[in-house]
Amino acid sequence: MVFPKKIKIGGLTYKIVFCEIDDAFGDTDFTKGVIRIDKNQKEEQKIATLLHEILHCLNSQLSEETTEFLAQGIYQVLIHNKFIKLPKNKEVTNKRIRNKKVDIPTAHEPAPASE
Numbered sequence: 001m002v003f004p005k006k007i008k009i010g011g012l013t014y015k016i017v018f019c020e021i022d023d024a025f026g027d028t029d030f031t032k033g034v035i036r037i038d039k040n041q042k043e044e045q046k047i048a049t050l051l052h053e054i055l056h057c058l059n060s061q062l063s064e065e066t067t068e069f070l071a072q073g074i075y076q077v078l079i080h081n082k083f084i085k086l087p088k089n090k091e092v093t094n095k096r097i098r099n100k101k102v103d104i105p106t107a108h109e110p111a112p113a114s115e
């Protein structure tokens, strides 16, 4: 998947930057209009992280838990309905969780065993 360099969300334009982030998969600087995505993630994790940050841009009042729940749900709909195609060897899982305390089982996939 080719990520855009910029993305328009709610009338604002955000620059998308891939870089190293120590303590998160991604973050958004609302003042500068910059979404940072940790470059050391798998392709599918980058997509889910971008969705997560887009949701923060749409509504910064949502809790981190709700934001991640929605990001995971939208990500899985996009993958399962082939709006986004991953390389064939990529297994779609819901293992990517930003906060290890949050585990989000879906109707289609059993929750992964705790690691």
Ligand SMILES: [Zn+2]
Binding pocket: 052, 056, 064, 067
């Ligand atoms: Zn977040």
